[in-house]
Amino acid sequence: MNKTLTTPIKNEDIEQLRAGDIVYLDGYLITCRDMPHRRLVELGRKLPVDLQGLAIFHAGPIVAKDGEGWKMISIGPTTSMRMEKHEKEFIEQTGVKLIIGKGGMGPNTEEGCKTHKALHAVFPGGCAVLAASEVEEIERVEWLELGMPEAMWVCRVKQFGPLIISIDTEGNNLFETNKVKFNAKKAQLVAEINSQVRFIK
Amino acid sequence: MNNEQAVKTMTSIVAKFTDYAGKHLPDDIMGKLQELRNAEDSPLAKVVYDSMFDNLAKAAELNRPCCQDTGVIQYYIKAGSEFPLLADVRTILTDAAYAATQTAPLRHNAVEIFEEKNTGTNTGERIPWIDWQIVPNSKSIEVEVYMAGGGCSLPGQGKTLMPAAGYEGIVEFVFDVMTSYGVNACPPLLVGIGIGGSIDVAANLSKRALFRPIGSRQHNPKGAEMELLLEKGLNEIGLGPQGISGKNSVMGVHIETAARHPSTISVAISIGCWAHRRGTIRINDDMSYEITSHKGATL
Secondary structure, eight states: OOOEEESSOOHHHHTTOOTTOEEEEEEEEEEOOHHHHHHHHTTOOOOSSOOTTOEEEOBOOEEEEETTEEEEEEOOBOBGGGGHHHHHHHHHHHOOOEEEEBSOOOHHHHHHHHHHTOEEEEOOTTOHHHHHHTEEEEEEEEOGGGOTTTSEEEEEEEEEEEEEEEEOTTOOBHHHHHHHHHHHHHHHHHHHHHTTOOOOO | OOHHHHHHHHHHHHHHHHHHHTTSOOHHHHHHHHHHHHHOOSHHHHHHHHHHHHHHHHHHHHTOOSSSOOOSOEEEEEEETTOTTGGGHHHHHHHHHHHHHHHTTOOOOOBOTTTOOBOSSSOBTTBSEEEEEEETTOOOEEEEEEEOOHHHHTTOEEEEEOGGGHHHHHHHHHHHHHHHTGGGSOSSEEEEEEEESSHHHHHHHHHHHTTSOTTOOOSSHHHHHHHHHHHHHHHHHOOOGGGSOOSOSEEEEEEEEOOOOTTOEEEEEEEEOSSOEEEEEEEOTTSOEEESSSTTOOO
């Protein structure tokens, strides 16, 4: 049985989870990348979706018209770091509990997750058809004038994942911890290789 | 077949192959990913590889692009000097990219510079990008179709070193790029390195290095040795799939070279993500063709 979070997500659902844990999502997932972050935080506009207790996805999907509605064709995560500048205020103002994307985020998001009890998690990059198959229905779309990738697609998802928690509610950061490990190994590896590539004599 | 029919036929072949290459990874990449997957023992790395293979199976089954970012289409061609449609190649490839955008469908990724408008067709100024090499006395043309997403194009960069920096400077440059930008570029990565006397030469060669089959080696024994050293060293960093850490970092390291100026060493790096959508097709003067990257593929 997969560990599953169901929206609306409450603080007690996520407080015990730690960076590196794997979870799946049932419920509402709304795509939200650069533009809605900018509109809310910098331009002070009200979001057309109440995100309290819900999850957002840093993703620009390919969708197709399906009768009166829409069908999800392909939806993979985009680089979360682009939203780092706004994420702390975004969490504070919306009450969003789960932020899904690709790659790590920075100290701003760590602080937001810690103070307001939220998680950042990654969906495996490049797995866009898998993700689309876990979307049950696109219920509606808001701010479509921003174009297909930037619009807010309100999706109902079932067992959406795997989601690897990268920042937990204590502010632990999986990618930052990894980066320190990677960089610690670098100097010696470079020195070893360099002793063998002195081709200019 | 007259010229007009041949142009139509070749456009259709390349369009279908471009569509296909966005949905299926080439055989050598599939083999390497399987090998890297088998080497992992941590639950996190395993679950990411499971998702990757599950995704590829679903992409094939549902006939959809395996990643939503289908890149800016590039064609690297080796054209025979006696290939009859040389004059029509640009039109053919442009029409093929446009057609594949509709059929696949591919994401619209061509944004005009200064106008900052997405053309919505995956064609635009100099796009699809075409890189030409002429093969003397051949009657056929080999086309490499390539689509790389924004995520793995982002680490691409180059630097011109002074000779005192030596090949050691190249190693440092490669490691710096990989530990800073590599993490978010969807590892395990294919690393293309170009070395020459000026930055344009190095950049072009770094991209061509990505088209060499996995397992092939630099023609110079020292170059081959340097590829292996870099592969081993980068794998020991252990980026793992998606940068969550693991046993490996790369699918391979390929170095392509051109003789340099005595006063300069230019190095450039191009990165391919795990979903390395590269396809190779050879089309003959009678419009018969052979797909060499994907065994058993039918268009």
